[in-house]
Structures are given as structure tokens and as C-alpha cells.
Amino acid sequence: MNRTISIAPVLKDIDVNAPPARAFEVFAGFRWWPKSHSILESKSPQVAVVIEPKVGGRWFERGEDGSECDWGKVLVWEPPKRMVMTWMLDSTFQINPKVVTEIEVTFTAIGAGKTHVSLEHRLFDRYAEEGEKIRAAVDSPDGWPGIIKAFAEAAAA
Amino acid sequence: MAYEIALVALADPTRRHVFEQLRTGPKSVGGIARDMPVSRPAVSQHLRVLKEAGLVRDEQDGARRVYSIDPRGLGPLRRWLDQFWDQALDAFKAEVDRPIPPLPSPPQSPRRRRRS
Numbered sequence: 060m061n062r063t064i065s066i067a068p069v070l071k072d073i074d075v076n077a078p079p080a081r082a083f084e085v086f087a088g089f090r091w092w093p094k095s096h097s098i099l100e101s102k103s104p105q106v107a108v109v110i111e112p113k114v115g116g117r118w119f120e121r122g123e124d125g126s127e128c129d130w131g132k133v134l135v136w137e138p139p140k141r142m143v144m145t146w147m148l149d150s151t152f153q154i155n156p157k158v159v160t161e162i163e164v165t166f167t168a169i170g171a172g173k174t175h176v177s178l179e180h181r182l183f184d185r186y187a188e189e190g191e192k193i194r195a196a197v198d199s200p201d202g203w204p205g206i207i208k209a210f211a212e213a214a215a216a
Numbered sequence: 217m218a219y220e221i222a223l224v225a226l227a228d229p230t231r232r233h234v235f236e237q238l239r240t241g242p243k244s245v246g247g248i249a250r251d252m253p254v255s256r257p258a259v260s261q262h263l264r265v266l267k268e269a270g271l272v273r274d275e276q277d278g279a280r281r282v283y284s285i286d287p288r289g290l291g292p293l294r295r296w297l298d299q300f301w302d303q304a305l306d307a308f309k310a311e312v313d314r315p316i317p318p319l320p321s322p323p324q325s326p327r328r329r330r331r332s
Contacts, residue, residue, distance in 0.1 A: 069298050073305045075312040082312055091311035093303055178305065180297060 068181035075174050079166040082174040083139035086164060087112060110144065112136060118144050128154060134161065141165045146180075230254060231262040235271060235285070242284035244277075 075082050085091065089108035103122030108130075110118045116133040135143035143163045147154050160180060167175045230252075237248045249259045263283050266272040273286040 069301055071301045071305055073309050075309050077312045085312045086308060091304075091308045093307050176305070176308075178301060180301060 068179050071178045073176050074169065075176060076172065077174060078172050079139040079168050079174045082176055083142070083166050086166075086176070087138075087142065110142075112138075118146075130154065131159070135163075139166055228262070230258070231265060234259055234262045235266055238272060238283060238285045242277075242282045244280045244282050246280075248283070 077085070087110055089110060092108040094105050103124040103126055105120055106123050107121045108119070109121060110116060110133065112133075114133055114136050116136065117129055118131045118133065119127050119129045121127050129147070131145035131147050133142065133144050135141055141164070143161060145159045145161055147156050147159055163179045163181070165177050167177075169175045233252060234248055237243060237251065245256055245259050245263065248263075249256045252259065263272060263274070267274065267283075271286060272283050274281050274283045276282075
């Protein structure tokens, strides 16, 4: 009997000193995205992260050399309250259209120009399913250390 | 980084095998050892390391201790993502909370008009 172990989503909250419209706008601008968190396969330094503000819009990263790397798509776009996008990040920190997780961000006014922002990153079971395939493919002495090395390099980049 | 602890925990092939035994459901030490060519004390030791790495959890089930995958900790990736989102949201908050700079005043003319 196969049972899938359900993996809890990452849940984060933060309060910011701005009304929801501004908080949503700043979030959607992605100017705040840490430049160290780049997945560009071309290894060109990240200059921008862009989300197209509409359902079906692209969410992508642009490098110094002008190259673009799609991260996912917008599923829900409801300013200033809510956005949901997909993220095609697999467990080796590469973009993989077969591994689609979701990120939902909500913005709730908490009076006097402040907003409670909550973020949920979910559907990690898709990593587990993909993980099973990776496990089968790399179940050898060389396989796992290679994955660990890719993890470490990607996270340190 | 904390995720490295989970990565190291899973690097040992026997320990990885112990961890993967739990994918189909909670098991006792005896239940795990039964299907592996290692001793019960060795399995216990591996479970201890996995527990410290946040990958498995245990609870008392009557007379025996039962181990299961901790859904909050599964995978070094989730640990990394947890930390990553902390950093990302801190950066976002810093950007939102930054006071909007005042509009720059119009440039001064280099030459002043003389008052006569």
C-alpha cells in the first residue's frame, strides 16, 4: 500500500507600515528580492525579477546579459488583497516545469496604514513525487553526493 | 545553514534507507530493523540523528516508541525554503517601510540675478 506523506506548507507572516495597496504594489515590483536568490541557468547576475500583473502573467528573472528565466505563472491577481503564483523550482534548485508549487500572498489592513502580509508556499508533495523519481535514478554511490553538492552550490550562489 | 544538517543526515546510505522505510507509514525500531541488514541499536542511532535533523519525529504508542516522518521537516529543501522566505520577507518589509524620499527641489540657477 502506498501512502503519500503530506508535507506541511511554509507559512510566513509579517506586518508592514503601509496600507495594503502600497504593500501589494511594492511586493509585486519585486525590487526587494534578494539578488543572491537567483536561479538563472545562464549564470548571468540577476538584475530584475518581474511579474506580469494579470492572470496567466509570467513571473521571471532577468539577467545582466538580458536573458530571462521563467519561474512560474500568475494564477490569481486581486490587488490589493491577494496574489497566487506557481513556482517551478525543483529539489535541485533548477526550474523544472514538472514540479509546480504554489505561493499565495495575502494583504490585510490592520488599521492606521499598516498591513498584515501572509505568505504560504505549498504543494511540496510535488517535490516528494519528483524526489521518488530522482531517488530511483540516482540510487548509486555517486548520485546523492552530487545532489548535495548542487544544493550547496545553488544555496551559496 | 540549518538545512546542511538535514543534508548531512541523509548522506549516509543506511540512514537514508531508515528514513525511506518511514515513507509508507510510522514504524517502531523493531519494525524498521526487521527489513534491514542492520542491528536494532544501529537503527536507533540513525533515528536519533534523523530526529535531531528535524526529519523524523517519535511518539509513544502503548508500550512501543513509533517513528514517523516529520511533515514539517521533510527534506532539506523545505528547511532551505523556510529560511529563504524569512530573508525574502525581511527584505520586502525593509523596502515597504523605507520612508519615501521627498521630491528633489528644482535645480538652483548657477547665476543669481542682481537686485538693482
